[in-house]
Amino acid sequence: MSTTRHLVNRQRRLATVAAAERTATPPRRTGAPGSEPHRPEAAGDTAVTADPADSPDSGDLSGEPEKEPAAPRGWLPRPTIRLPAVLCALTVLLGVFAVWSFTAAAGLNSDAARSNTALTDISRTSEVKGQISEAVGAVFSYNYAATAKSDQAASTYLVGKAVQQHRDMLAEVRAQAPKQKLVLTTTVTESGVELLDGNRARLLVFADQSNTRTGKSEETTYAAAMFAVDAVRRGGSWRISAIDTFTR
Template sequence: MPTPRHHLNRQRRRQALADQPAPGDRPRTPVGVLTEPAPRTRERPAVKSVRESAAEPKGEAGGGEKTGRAVGGRVPLVVLCVLTLLLGGFAGWAYGRAGELRDDPARGNTALTDLARTSEIKGQTAAAVAALFSYDHADTAPFERAGKTLLTGKAVAQHRTLLGGVLAKAAQQKTVITTTVTDSAVERIDGDRARVLVYADQSSVSTAGTGKGGEAGKKQSTAKDQGVYAGAMFAVDVVHRDGRWLVENIDTFGR
């Protein structure tokens, strides 16, 4: 019969055998004290997980953001190209339109824009017309001087034709012709040339019957002294020479 002491020793041996590790088991390493690199077989799942994570939807979303940024970067470039084409087309149209305006005779007219030159032409033309179409049989010097200094080109012959019949009888009838410009308008100014429309009042008085005696002579004198009054409208072309405007054409509109 075993003694209590033998029974205690048996339990201790059984306990020792139970505490020994099995032959196929490996010693376990506490967490946090690993000093050697992990086996390669443990790295493969990590690599695979990285590749898998790259193929996950999250990775696709990141690629979409990059693609969006790339497209967003191209949009300003496209807009800039379109604006360049539009501006280039507008510049070409504007240049062509400016050329048309320069070539248009109406656009070349500066009568409405150069007010100082327009006023100068009106003033000198009015004075020239008044001198050229006024005649006093008692003092012909101003009339003759105007014909020599204010006419040029074909206007010399035109002026002589218009007043030829009056001048032929002026000495005999003692005629006094007075012309006053009431209004004028500059139709166009083209460089040193201009066209002016003239409105004038004319009066022609003959004093040939003055001084005759008797009632018949007085009646004849009174009738001739009444004179003739009329309005006239015509156009003159003037040219700028030597600091003044000269008449080079007289247009009576077929009259």
């Protein structure tokens, strides 16, 4: 009798445990295509217990920090270059270059200012302006009936490469003058001394030109000109050594 009651109680306990396990089992999830379906753990399967040594929290519980493994011999750590340090170095270099450039430019300007006496030597400046204005008016005026005067002016006021430059500039006038009976007159209206250094000078010249044809019907045309001339002082007189018409 007691044996029968024992078996009945055991079956009840097993049924209660089975019902509890079914209630605690989570609903079956539908896996993605190709994934392995959930397989309930069968009776007799051995549960895998994680090794405490494999846990990231495991280790020496003494409170001492874990030491990193030592680097192998012959290994050198790679230096790390940080962007702020690079920018700081570039800023310093640019600053040094700017200071050097400013100092060099100031030195050059001061040297040029000391040698250029166009603003300080008033009498010399007036002298070169007057003589070069006269020279320009003479060499850039031409009369078909008095060509010797133009040639004399060129030999008097021109030196260096200005001789050939003047010849090239008046070549067309000389060719057309006899046929059209041309009279070219040049008058300097204003001039300024840009550089005056000893016996050298550079001037900016503004001039008016009139071109008159004295043939059957007299006709006169007017034009304005602007150019620069280099001048040198020889034998007490200023002469034109180069002509710059600002054309390339």
